[in-house]
Amino acid sequence: MFGIIEEINMKNVIIRTFDMRRVVMPNSRFLKKAIKTYSAEEFLRLQVSVVVDINMDMPLVLQETLRVVNDLPFILNKQYTQVLLDSFDDKKAKVNIQLFFNPNS
Incomplete structure (x- = not known):
């Protein structure tokens, strides 16, 4: 999934995808997989x-x-x-x- 992180809180991360959908992902997904920061x-x-x-x-x-x-x-x-x-x-x-x-x- 590609997008811009809009919010990080105790339970989840909210991502705005490039087709403007708002996706809520539980923090547990980020603990199990590597994250690539394309803005870097x-x-x-x-x-x-x-x-x-x-x-x-x-x-x-x-x-x-x-x-x-x-x-x-x-x-x-x-x-x-x-x-x-x-x-x-x-x-x-x-x-x-x-x-x-x-x-x-």
Whole structure:
């Protein structure tokens, strides 16, 4: 699970996930598993998949997606951003976007 810790109390920890859900986790879960603090990192790698219509101009989709992603202010190491065609069928294509970003921005 990924998110931002909003509250820690005697019984549980409240986490706000990136899709804005509020999750209450008992403290016992944190005693049994390691916790990774991503805010201590300078940058993180993220992969996002999107589905597009197969009839679109795929080279243009890949090129414009790369441009738009790299124009975002929190993207780091822009030379390593990748936009790749992953799979396709007769109706849709799956495109993977791999990027580095600052988790503290």
